[in-house]
Amino acid sequence: MQLTVTDDHTRSGWLDQFDPRLRLLTALLFALTTVSLQQTPLLLLVLAASLLSALFTGLTGSLLLKRLLAMEGFMILLLIMLPFSVPGDSLFTLGSFSASTQGLERVLQIVLKANAIVIMLMTLIGTLEPVVLGHALGQLRLPEKLIHLFLFTVRYIGVLFDEYQRLRMAMRARAFVAGSNRHTWRSFGWLIGMLLVRSLERSQRILAAMKCRGFNGRLYLITTEHWQRRDSVILSILSLFFLLLLLSDHLL
Amino acid sequence: MISGALVSTALLVVATRRLDFERIPQAAVLAAAFFIASLLSVPVGPSSVHLILNGLMGIILGWSAVPAILVALVMQAVFFGYGGLLVLGVNTLNIALPALICGLLFAPALRQANGKNTLYLGALCGGLGVILTGLMVSLSLGLSGPDFLPAAKIMLATYTPLVLAEAAVTGFTLAFIIKVAPELIRVQE
Incomplete structure (x- = not known):
């Protein structure tokens, strides 16, 4: 199962030279x-920045689009309703409801913000190996137990x-087709139950095996990553840039 | 949003205190299983839904459900782009609090239940978990701005198929577990 956004041939190493914490x-x-x-032009700028960085990292467009669409699908209801619920100058009317320009602007801003953030998130963190991400979170002094759980x-x-795919394969071999009926719900219930039962057994074996190897409740996070002066420099430059953005947003 | 993050953090502190190192592998493997189970798409009528399973998580994981849900949401946010970084606190609260409530309400009864009772109790528990989550999501939308209120109400209506699927599947899952591996719902004792 693929968790990261990149696959082997799109992975470009230029981001990897920086500390994951950065x-x-x-x-x-x-x-x-x-x-x-608050200002729409600045939001456009921010979105452009995250798109550019996604491009530089070599994220494949189709994968990015697929994941963005999943988010958009979730927000669409909210966005359709907003123009009608924000009071303001009427833009057009639909039956007895009228859409306001202010509401439409809010929608535009939310879409810009959400996309900019998600694209940047996928570029910077989605391309990290999950284990590296766990270690980086650990080095940022997050609670040890949480990091262990994550890893x-x-x-x-x-x-x-x-395991899940094996179970599904077994179901398919018996001509199971999911539908909206009692049989499906029972089969899925049993599937999840079986998955949980096997997980519990597996976790007991894991704990036993780890105890045999002297597990004392600590995983030692060994990483080769070191925070370098370059990372500090970049972080300060970026912070300055963000501050500048906020300031110009305030002044404009 | 900020208050949601604060309450989540408080819950997390309690939960991590209760999670000793012996049980981390167990909680993690079960969390992974729930993550996989939520990938399952269950057809309901003309559409299909992905399960949240927070009622079931509350029963099986108890307090460990809180960090498990956080971890799952972090992975979703980072690797799938669902949800977001900044609403992580609210989301965790909206899913984990119903899980805790379901666990507290139903776990004792389920341990003694048998046969058909398990199915109905489980269904009730699964349904309640999702209904509470839906209410909390709408509430947090409404609290973040009165303009979101109409959308929040409609969103609540879209939870109906999810509630049905969740109730049915959770009921059957628990009935199965009681028959096959009753120790699973006693792991937190």
Whole structure:
């Protein structure tokens, strides 16, 4: 199962020369800055920036688009309703409801913000190996237990996905077709139940195996990544840039 | 949004205190299983839905459901682009709090239930989990601005098929677990 956005031939190494922590912090600062911007032209600029960085990283357009569409599908309801619920000058009327220009502008801003943030997030963090991400989060002093949980979960998602596919294959071999009926719900219920039962057994074996190897509740996060002066320089330049954006947003 | 993040953090602190290192592998593997299960697309009428399974998570994982849900949401946000970085706190709260409530309400009864009762109790639990989540999502939308209120109400209506599927599947899953591996719902004791 593929978690990262890149596959082997699109992976361009230029982002990998920086410390993963820098990428995390940049993504966070970028998101925080973007949500606080109020001016539409600046939002366009921000979206352009994240598109450019996605292009530089060599993200494949189709994969990016597919994931963006998934998010858009979720927001669409919200966005259709907004022009009608924000009070303001009437733009057009639909029956007894009237859409306001102010509402439409809000919609535009939300779309710009959401897309800019998600694209940047996928560029900077989606291209990290999950394990590297876990280590970077650990180095940022997040609670150790959470990091452990994250690393273990990432490790076993792949394994359990194989298990899931075996079970689905067995169902298909018995001509199972999902439909909207009791049989499907029962089969899926049993499928999930079986998945959980096997996971529990697996986790007991894992714990036993880890105890045999002297697991004392700590995973040692060994990484070759080091925060370099270059990373600090870039972080300060970027912070300055974000501040500038916020300032111009305020002044304009 | 900020208050959601704060409450989530508080819940997380409690949950991580209760999660000792012995149980991390178990919680993680079960979290991974739930992550996989949520990829399943269940047909309901003309459409199909992806399950949240937070009622079931509350029963099986107990307090560990909170960090497990956070981890799953982080992975979704980062690798699939669903949800977002900044609403992570609210999302975790909206899914994890119903999970905790379901766990508290139904786990004791389920341990003693048998036969058909399990199915109905489980269905009730699965349905309730999603209904609470839907209510909380609408509430957080409404709180973030009165202009979102009409959309929030409609969004609540779109939860109906999800509630049905979730109730049915959770019911059957729990009935299966009680028969095959009753120790699974006692792991948190």
